[in-house]
Amino acid sequence: xxYEFKLPDLGEGVAEGEVLKWMVKEGDSIKEDxxxxxxxxxxxxxxxxxxxxxxxxxxxxxxxxxxxxxxxxVVIDDGSAPPASPPTPLPAPQQALSLPPQxxxxxxxxxxxxxxxxxxxxxxxxxxxxxVRGSGTLGRITDxxxxxxxxxQPKVAAQAPAxxxxxxxxxxxxxxxxxxxxxxxxxxxxxxxxxxxxxxxKSKQIVAxxxxxxxxxxxxxxxxxEAFKGSAAKRGVRLTFLPFIIKALVPALKEFPYVNSSMDxxxxxxxxxxxxxxxxxxxxxxxxxxxxxxxxxxxDIFDLAGEIEKVAVRAREGQLTLEEVKGxxxxxxxxxxxxxxxxTPIVNYPEVAILGLHKIAKRPIVRGGRVEVRDMTYLxxxxxxxxxxxxxxxxxxxxxxxxLQDTKKxxxxxx
Amino acid sequence: MRQADVTxxxxxxxGYVCAIRAAQLGLATIIVESDKLGGECVNYGCIxxxxxxxxSRLYDKVREGEKFGLxxxxxxxxxxxxxxxxxxxxxxxxxGVEFLLKGSxxxxxxxxxxxxxxxKVRVTTLDGVEEIETxxxxxxxxxxxxxxxxxxxxxxxxxxxKEALELTDAPMKxxxxxxxxxxxxxxxxxxxxxSEVTVVEIxxxxxxxxxxxxxxxxxxxxxxxxxxxxxxxxxxxxxxTDHGATVAVExxxxxxLLDVDxxxxxxxxxxxxxxxxxxxxxxxxxxAGFINTNEKMQTNVPGFYAVGDVRGPxxxxxxxxxxxxxxxxxxxxxKSAADWKxxxxxxxxxxxxxxxxLTEAKAVQAGYNVKxxxxxxxxxxxxxxxxxxxxxxxxxxxxxxxLVLGVQIVGPDASNLISEVALAIEMxxxxxxxxxxxxPHPTLPEAIMEAxxxxxxxxxxxxxx
Numbered sequence: 105x106x107y108e109f110k111l112p113d114l115g116e117g118v119a120e121g122e123v124l125k126w127m128v129k130e131g132d133s134i135k136e137d138x139x140x141x142x143x144x145x146x147x148x149x150x151x152x153x154x155x156x157x158x159x160x161x162x163x164x165x166x167x168x169x170x171x172x173x174x175x176x177x178v179v180i181d182d183g184s185a186p187p188a189s190p191p192t193p194l195p196a197p198q199q200a201l202s203l204p205p206q207x208x209x210x211x212x213x214x215x216x217x218x219x220x221x222x223x224x225x226x227x228x229x230x231x232x233x234x235x236v237r238g239s240g241t242l243g244r245i246t247d248x249x250x251x252x253x254x255x256x257q258p259k260v261a262a263q264a265p266a267x268x269x270x271x272x273x274x275x276x277x278x279x280x281x282x283x284x285x286x287x288x289x290x291x292x293x294x295x296x297x298x299x300x301x302x303x304x305x306k307s308k309q310i311v312a313x314x315x316x317x318x319x320x321x322x323x324x325x326x327x328x329x330e331a332f333k334g335s336a337a338k339r340g341v342r343l344t345f346l347p348f349i350i351k352a353l354v355p356a357l358k359e360f361p362y363v364n365s366s367m368d369x370x371x372x373x374x375x376x377x378x379x380x381x382x383x384x385x386x387x388x389x390x391x392x393x394x395x396x397x398x399x400x401x402x403x404d405i406f407d408l409a410g411e412i413e414k415v416a417v418r419a420r421e422g423q424l425t426l427e428e429v430k431g432x433x434x435x436x437x438x439x440x441x442x443x444x445x446x447x448t449p450i451v452n453y454p455e456v457a458i459l460g461l462h463k464i465a466k467r468p469i470v471r472g473g474r475v476e477v478r479d480m481t482y483l484x485x486x487x488x489x490x491x492x493x494x495x496x497x498x499x500x501x502x503x504x505x506x507x508l509q510d511t512k513k514x515x516x517x518x519x
Numbered sequence: 520m521r522q523a524d525v526t527x528x529x530x531x532x533x534g535y536v537c538a539i540r541a542a543q544l545g546l547a548t549i550i551v552e553s554d555k556l557g558g559e560c561v562n563y564g565c566i567x568x569x570x571x572x573x574x575s576r577l578y579d580k581v582r583e584g585e586k587f588g589l590x591x592x593x594x595x596x597x598x599x600x601x602x603x604x605x606x607x608x609x610x611x612x613x614x615g616v617e618f619l620l621k622g623s624x625x626x627x628x629x630x631x632x633x634x635x636x637x638x639k640v641r642v643t644t645l646d647g648v649e650e651i652e653t654x655x656x657x658x659x660x661x662x663x664x665x666x667x668x669x670x671x672x673x674x675x676x677x678x679x680x681k682e683a684l685e686l687t688d689a690p691m692k693x694x695x696x697x698x699x700x701x702x703x704x705x706x707x708x709x710x711x712x713x714s715e716v717t718v719v720e721i722x723x724x725x726x727x728x729x730x731x732x733x734x735x736x737x738x739x740x741x742x743x744x745x746x747x748x749x750x751x752x753x754x755x756x757x758x759x760t761d762h763g764a765t766v767a768v769e770x771x772x773x774x775x776l777l778d779v780d781x782x783x784x785x786x787x788x789x790x791x792x793x794x795x796x797x798x799x800x801x802x803x804x805x806x807a808g809f810i811n812t813n814e815k816m817q818t819n820v821p822g823f824y825a826v827g828d829v830r831g832p833x834x835x836x837x838x839x840x841x842x843x844x845x846x847x848x849x850x851x852x853x854k855s856a857a858d859w860k861x862x863x864x865x866x867x868x869x870x871x872x873x874x875x876x877l878t879e880a881k882a883v884q885a886g887y888n889v890k891x892x893x894x895x896x897x898x899x900x901x902x903x904x905x906x907x908x909x910x911x912x913x914x915x916x917x918x919x920x921x922l923v924l925g926v927q928i929v930g931p932d933a934s935n936l937i938s939e940v941a942l943a944i945e946m947x948x949x950x951x952x953x954x955x956x957x958x959p960h961p962t963l964p965e966a967i968m969e970a971x972x973x974x975x976x977x978x979x980x981x982x983x984x
Contacts, residue, residue, distance in 0.1 A: 212860050214876065214917075214924050217947035220859065228854045242920050244947060 121145040158182035218245035229254035296391040307453035312489040315448035323479040324511040347408035352507035360500040366454040383432030396432040446482035460484035526653040528632040531558020532836040533827025534659030537843030542623040544851035551632040556616040560836040563681040570605040575711035633794040658825040662788035690780035697786040698725040703868040717747040733929040814856040816846035865934035873937035876925030888918040892974035896930040901961040907931035912966040921949035950974035
């Protein structure tokens, strides 16, 4: 029998994945659970094992193709039926293979207001035209409506399956094709680069982004960290500033709930999150990934430091699972490691705010009428102006800075 | 042994279009035809019947020309010349099909095809037997006339539509059994060519399923010209005589005997699938033997497609052709599907009838809040000046928003008028859209605009009801 293997549900919010690499080719035999294909989903790679033993009859999703969850990606013949074309005698009818479709063609009803060309577009993009909400007169479905429906939409909740994740390969490298003139080089947008590109562009398209910048005096925090370094080392963790900053965020996020929210455009609701999962933007050789530190309000700085260190290593090694990059409610990004005064980070959609951290440097600051040398940093808060206004953002940022500057208060939070 | 990606069986409007498109898409394509390229449509259906119908109308118009001031001393129908001209029309189109197939690099095999297994087709040609190994098979073998027991075709007196197109004279008395589209086209045509026509239909109206208001216009015209229509009636027996036959007809009013020269039986069509070995391959059909497919024209057996009449009613060439395109595109890996909303239908009786989308009855049945609006050709300048004022345009729309659900036209050139409204429905147009579109004057399509204006409550050329 021929088995049509569909791209399985890869976990929360994943509607599609890019086929990175087939471990088999057509005609190969394969054993159940043997690595079959590597698929790239939202920033992590998943290696999917063979669902059964057999021969690969046809590979339907080629490397570089985007495959939707539920789409048939490979046909495996498990050899339990006679070969498709016996010498001369006709195959008995009961052995006839049934293709899935046996319902008669359904014609679109008169109420589906989409032109024939729009209906064709929907078909080509794999969109069920009857499910598209038309934006035009009488609910007329436009090409744009169809394209909108075709882009993956975040689903809510779903268990991520246990899948081995696999080291992502550097994007594009093998895909380079020199153009005729050799003055330009064509690099295919593949893998993680494509995911990042789509994600960033989507955020910029949807979010009404504004960046608020302020500075913070971290002189006391620098000392506080020094004081804690010893006990951190005893616990085997390296203490950076990040755990302190995350802890400083918690009371501010609780006080300003709209910063820890997301907007559901479809229903026109703002969802306030009563849990605090902080995404930590992490630079890796393959590109930017955002592993998530969950429930930071319940963890102390040593736990946080340990976790951050662990996911950073896993991120660099491409070992992150889907579960580890999903579900953040607010993101911090350290953009000051290489240089620059401050940057305006892009909101990690569907979140509504992101905090940019920058280098801590000694600068002359006027305090009490005197110039002092202090450990200063800039903080940039990019936020979605659809969800809250600049004054709200400024008050939130001020609250975070207060926490960072007032180590007594912070101390109450960090341990 | 020949190798192919696609083997199309049957070169009618479904098959040949499929083969052209498949070949255009780079698939190695073989098309097999046992009779003539172009199939039923070009050779024994649409094209020859329209050729004869055109001449019958011309003849009729000239004979009735006196009221327009047109007198002709002697007008005769030379059937030999008429048949010759008809054949020339057919030959041109057959040559055109061959030209297109060859030009697209499809291979034509003339012979009888038989499916002998998955991916295996055997073709018996004049030169011997050819075996084809093919990735896909498209069954486009169409249909043939249903024969009634006691009314078997004899090629002389009891005939089917194919023979009715080959007659060398108009029968004095013609009995048409079956008042559907084909039966009525022949009834109108031979009536104009001089036959005394009787139509026997078993259902309670001609063209069952059509809008009764529309059918009434056709029946009235047929009867006004001396024809007889018997509804809820059937032929009990046919006794052959020297010159024709004596037919016993049973009607609700009682039975009677009728002497006729020819009996044309057009009571339906059945799929032509004997050589397709459907059962052995496992291809599923419905109870009437028509092949089941999905919207991609795929049967339940991988590699087997079916397009056109062999899939079942409505049996229409234009539908078959579109299905052929869909099948070819799917075989080439494109995301194609039959997703049209409507399929227009035309009947070349007198006056012509054309319909697209829902009739009033079907729209009500489907639960729509229906608004109907009509415009009579009798109030239209161009219809009067053509001398064909019978009939009307009827628009069935949604009462709430004016969305066009269906249009029925009975009247002059209805077959050419219907495409405008087919497009309107596919585009999701409302009656307002049609009403606000300027239609040139004086033309027949103005009737559609007028009916739409009536539907939107702003009629000019008829009074508000």
